[in-house]
Amino acid sequence: MTGGFRFRLTGRTPPLDVEGWRRRAGRRVPPMVWAYIENGADTERTLGENRSAYRDWYLNQRVLTRTTDVDLTTTVAGTRLDLPVAVAPVGLAGAAHWHGDLGLARAAERSGTRMVLSSASTYSIEEVARGTDERHWFQLYPWGDRALTASLMDRARDSGFTALFVTVDVPVYGNRLRERRTGMGLPPTLTPRRVLQAALRPRWAYAYLRHRRTTLRNLVPDGTRGTAVESVTVQSENLTADIGWNDLEWIRSRWDGPLFVKGVLHPDDAERVVDLGADGVVVSNHGGRQLDAVQPTVRALPAVAQRVGHRAEVLVDGGIRSGADVAVALALGARACLVGRPAVYGLAGGGADGVAEVLRILREELVRNLTMMGVAASADLAPHHLTPAPR
Ligand code: FNR
Numbered sequence: 222m223t224g225g226f227r228f229r230l231t232g233r234t235p236p237l238d239v240e241g242w243r244r245r246a247g248r249r250v251p252p253m254v255w256a257y258i259e260n261g262a263d264t265e266r267t268l269g270e271n272r273s274a275y276r277d278w279y280l281n282q283r284v285l286t287r288t289t290d291v292d293l294t295t296t297v298a299g300t301r302l303d304l305p306v307a308v309a310p311v312g313l314a315g316a317a318h319w320h321g322d323l324g325l326a327r328a329a330e331r332s333g334t335r336m337v338l339s340s341a342s343t344y345s346i347e348e349v350a351r352g353t354d355e356r357h358w359f360q361l362y363p364w365g366d367r368a369l370t371a372s373l374m375d376r377a378r379d380s381g382f383t384a385l386f387v388t389v390d391v392p393v394y395g396n397r398l399r400e401r402r403t404g405m406g407l408p409p410t411l412t413p414r415r416v417l418q419a420a421l422r423p424r425w426a427y428a429y430l431r432h433r434r435t436t437l438r439n440l441v442p443d444g445t446r447g448t449a450v451e452s453v454t455v456q457s458e459n460l461t462a463d464i465g466w467n468d469l470e471w472i473r474s475r476w477d478g479p480l481f482v483k484g485v486l487h488p489d490d491a492e493r494v495v496d497l498g499a500d501g502v503v504v505s506n507h508g509g510r511q512l513d514a515v516q517p518t519v520r521a522l523p524a525v526a527q528r529v530g531h532r533a534e535v536l537v538d539g540g541i542r543s544g545a546d547v548a549v550a551l552a553l554g555a556r557a558c559l560v561g562r563p564a565v566y567g568l569a570g571g572g573a574d575g576v577a578e579v580l581r582i583l584r585e586e587l588v589r590n591l592t593m594m595g596v597a598a599s600a601d602l603a604p605h606h607l608t609p610a611p612r
Contacts, residue, residue: 235578236570236578236582237582238543238582238586239542239543239563239566239579239582239583240542242563242566242567242570242571242575242578242579242582243562243563243566245566245569245570245571245575246258246317246565246566246567246568246569246570247259248422249318249422249424249425249569249570250316250317250422250425250569251415251418251419251421251422251425251426252403252415252418253403253404253405253409253415253418253419254316254317254405254425254569256399256400256402256403256405257313257316257397257400257403257405258317258562258565258566258569259399259562260397260398260399260400260510261395261397261508261509261510261513262395262396262397262509262510262511262512262513263395263396263398263513263514264513264514265509265513266509266513266514267506267509267512267513267514267515267516267517268508268509268510268513269509270509270516270517270540271506271508271509271517271518271519271539271540272517272540272542273517273540274517274518274519274520274540275519275540275541275545275546275549276610277519277520277609277610277612278519278549278552278553278607278608278609278610279607279608279609279610280545280548280549280590280594280606280607281594281605281606281607281608282593282594282595283593283594283595284595286595288591288592288594288595288596288597289592290597291587291588291591291592291596291597291598291599292597292598292599292600293305293584293587293588293598293599294598294599294600295556295557295599295600296556297335297384297501297534297536297556297557298358298383298384298478298479298481298500298501298534299383299384299479300335300356300383300384302333302334302335302557303332303333303334304332304333304334304580304583304584304587305547305551305556305557305558305587305599305600306334306541306547306557306558306559306560306580306583306584306587307329307334307335307336307337307358307536307557307558307559307560308325308326308328308329308334308335308336308337308559308560308561308564308576308580309337309508309538309559309560309561309564310336310337310338310339310340310342310360310386310388310483310561311325311339311561311564311565312339312340312341312342312437313341313343313435313437314339314342314343314565314568315343315344315432315434315435316343316429316434316435317565317568317569318425318428318568318569318571318572318575319428319429319431319432319434319572320568320572320573321342321343321344321434321568322336322338322339322342322343322344322349323344323348323349323352323353323573324568324572324573324576325564325568325573325576326338326349326352326353326357327352327353327573328564328567328568328573328574328575328576328577328580329357329576329580330353330354330355330357331573331577332577332580332581332584334580335355335356335357335358336357336358336564337357337358337359337360337386337559338357338358338359338360338377338382339360340359340360340361340362340373340388340437340439340440340456341362341437341439341440341453341456342437342438342439343434343435343436343437343438344434344438345438345439346359346373346376346377346380346382346439347376347380348438349380350380350381350382356381356382356383357382357383358382358383358384358385358386358481359373359377359382359384359385359386360385360386360387360388360483361373361374361377361385361386361387361388361472362387362388362391362456362459362460363387363389363464363468363469363472364459364460364461365459365460365461365463365464366459367471369440369459370472371475373439374472374475374476376439378476378477378478383478383479384478384479384480384481384500385472385476385478385479385480385481386481386482386483386503387469387472387480387481387482387483388483388484388507389464389469389482389483389484389485390483390484390485390505390506390507390511390512391460391484391507391511392460392461392462392464393460393462394457394460395507395510395511395512395513396513397510403415407450407453407454407457408450408453409450433449435449436448436449436451436452437449437452437453437455437456438452440452440455440456441455466493466497469482469494469497469499470497473497473498473499479500479501480498480499480500480501481499481500481501481502481503481534481536482494482499482501482502482503483502483503483505484503484505484506484507484511485502485503485504485505485525486504486505486506486515486516486518486521486525487521487525488524488525488527488528488529491504491525491528491529491533491535492528492529494529494533495529495532495533499533500533500534501533501534501535501536501556502525502529502533502534502535502536503536503537503538503559504518504521504522504525504526504535504536504537504538504555505518505537505538505539505559506518506521506539507539508538508539508540508561508562509539509540517539517540518537518538518539518540519537519539519540519546519549519550519553522535522537522550522553522554522555523553523554523604525554526553526554526555527554530554534556535554535555535556536555536556536557536558536559537550537555537558537559538558538559538560538561539561541558541559541560541563542563543583543586544583544584544585544586544587544588544589544590545586545590546558547583547586547587547599548587548590548591548594548596548599548602548606549607551599551600551602552602552603552604552606552607553604553607560579560583563579563583564576564579564580566579567579567580587599594606
């Protein structure tokens with residue numbers, strides 16, 4: 222080592238892991254927005270267990286394996302990815318940072334992966350298509366209003382989105398208590414204290430007032446200022462529990478490209494989805510935001526992968542916060558993972574650059590782990606690379 226020091230004015234290092242980005246994000250956005258990002262449904266048991274269930278597994282270390290140049294490539298929905306981690310759809314991303322969905326998409330493509338654009342995005346389908354270099358994927362809620370659903374599918378197709386992710390775990394909106402307690406309802410309820418809390422995050426408040434990226438622009442296509450509440454109302458009025466298999470059949474018949482169904486936990490549902498012609502499933506419980514007390518996704522994954530993995534692409538999301546978590550998910554049968562909150566932490570903490578940094582950290586962690594596990598390619602991961610931890 223050559224001698225000498227590097228000199229910095231403060232000792233604060235940039236976040237080194239996803240948890241560091243989480244802490245930074247929590248300092249940057251007002252409590253109302255933070256509650257929206259972080260909270261789960263009801264008791265938040267599933268939210269917590271999505272994370273803790275990864276501790277049920279140990280990674281197997283192997284030595285003297287000459288593992289160099291670890292290969293992380295995979296293919297999802299016909300798109301080659303350089304990283305087996307894509308960005309999950311997150312609604313209202315513009316509340317975290319004005320770069321919003323466009324920042325998520327640009328960071329994903331810079332990182333060799335893709336984003337699933339939420340129906341409830343704060344940049345419209347067309348804005349994201351115009352602002353990006355690669356073709357991304359679109360998430361659709363099967364709205365009660367078929368004309369609205371059809372128009373979103375058409376707009377996504379015409380804008381070049383290549384795959385459709387139909388989210389089926391929101392027949393009703395989950396009971397998210399932290400959100401409700403902090404006034405993130407319809408309309409959001411402001412109090413002098415909440416306004417002051419926002420003002421105390423001047424960087425966020427300034428950008429919010431300047432860019433106002435909180436309108437769900439797909440739902441009020443010409444909407445700009447003043448229509449945020451109106452757009453969220455369109456969304457909530459169109460949520461319906463009155464959707465069934467025939468609706469999925471109808472969506473399948475209207476969409477030519479790859480179709481994934483997101484929000485599947487039961488292998489019987491996964492099988493039926495694939496029988497109906499879906500190309501893949503996302504094992505997901507919506508990040509613990511919908512039905513509380515369901516299984517954590519990493520527990521549900523093996524049975525789904527076993528049932529349909531030979532004829533459909535199986536993805537998983539929920540609680541993935543490190544390269545080690547990604548390795549476990551892939552070993553248990555996922556072709557790739559999606560990350561929701563980690564991407565939003567990056568966005569809130571540093572805009573598109575923050576998201577890219579979170580994805581870089583996950584990549585580095587995964588490469589380092591696979592090197593020490595003696596696994597040359599993430600696609601080779603299999604159950605024998607793991608040991609169950611004693612319960
Ligand atoms: C979501 N999620 C979600 N899913 C979806 O299909 N459409 C959506 O609009 C949203 N919106 C949304 C907002 C926020 C703030 C969060 C945190 C999540 C769920 C998301 O796609 C994904 O399933 C979970 O986020 C995965 O869990 P982790 O990675 O956040 O633990």
